[in-house]
Amino acid sequence: MREVLEELTALLVGYRTDAAYQAQSARYAAEWHAETDRIVQLEHEPLPSQGEVIGAVNAASAPRDVVVCAAGSLPGDLHKLWRTRDALGYHLEYGYSCMGYEIAGGLGVRMADPSREVYVMVGDGSYLMMSSEIVTSIQEGHKLTIVLLNNHGYSSIGGLSAAVGAQEFGTSYRFRDAAGALHGDVLPVDLATNAESLGAVVLRCRSIGDVRHALVMARTIERTVVIAVEVDRYQRVPGYESWWDVPVAEVAEVESARTARAAYEIAQQRERFFL
Numbered sequence: 001m002r003e004v005l006e007e008l009t010a011l012l013v014g015y016r017t018d019a020a021y022q023a024q025s026a027r028y029a030a031e032w033h034a035e036t037d038r039i040v041q042l043e044h045e046p047l048p049s050q051g052e053v054i055g056a057v058n059a060a061s062a063p064r065d066v067v068v069c070a071a072g073s074l075p076g077d078l079h080k081l082w083r084t085r086d087a088l089g090y091h092l093e094y095g096y097s098c099m100g101y102e103i104a105g106g107l108g109v110r111m112a113d114p115s116r117e118v119y120v121m122v123g124d125g126s127y128l129m130m131s132s133e134i135v136t137s138i139q140e141g142h143k144l145t146i147v148l149l150n151n152h153g154y155s156s157i158g159g160l161s162a163a164v165g166a167q168e169f170g171t172s173y174r175f176r177d178a179a180g181a182l183h184g185d186v187l188p189v190d191l192a193t194n195a196e197s198l199g200a201v202v203l204r205c206r207s208i209g210d211v212r213h214a215l216v217m218a219r220t221i222e223r224t225v226v227i228a229v230e231v232d233r234y235q236r237v238p239g240y241e242s243w244w245d246v247p248v249a250e251v252a253e254v255e256s257a258r259t260a261r262a263a264y265e266i267a268q269q270r271e272r273f274f275l
Helices: 002-011 019-040 050-060 074-081 101-112 124-129 133-140 155-163 191-197 208-218 255-269
Strands: 066-069 090-092 118-123 145-150 201-205 225-230
Touching (some): 019 074, 050 118, 050 145, 050 208, 066 074, 066 101, 074 118, 101 124, 145 191
Parallel strands (some): 066 090, 066 118, 145 225, 201 225
16 A cells, blocks of 8 residues: 555646635635534534544643544544544544554553553543543553543443334343343443542543543643543534435334335445446
């Protein structure tokens, strides 16, 4: 791939797009910046949105700081909203959506360049996979600022489940009810206290204002900090007409699944192939 890019770079020396194309690109960029500003300044209540938290971290970080993320809906939202100011400032694992990579990966980034502050953005689902490297970061003296977004479940796969008519089955932390279904009371999972037990300084947040204040405080603390914030599970960043080709069951007893299958077949007909 590097060889190909080097050859293309040489061939493109002196090439410029025409003025009309440049003007169109500038207009699209301005429209997208305005949309990004809208999302990160949403002031959603009572709980903030994930997009607002991304905006707050982006605003609080310095140009050479690094954001690290890997799984859930966060990578897609960061791809849309994060404004990178340094070639090494954006470290995301897009290939396999490796849940649990975030904190360990952030530790590696910090060890590689201790001069950069590292912001690990992680959902509660990924946090449960491997939070243990908080201990290593404290033991080895490599501070991380971990922004833990808690929606009490697996919001990303929950949204996909709803889209295919599966009604978000099993994607919230709940007890089973009397009938044996996963619709009982919310499990008493306290990830903030868990992070404290591992040695991190924990800053608990309930509003986007709390998050902004915590980010300022975090820069003054010398060991790993966890900024724990509950976010609205359903206040998502829009998909902007994008479509994920995830097959839906052809035969189902649940009406929502049959409806999703009909919509899937229509969407398939509109699919365009670029390669």
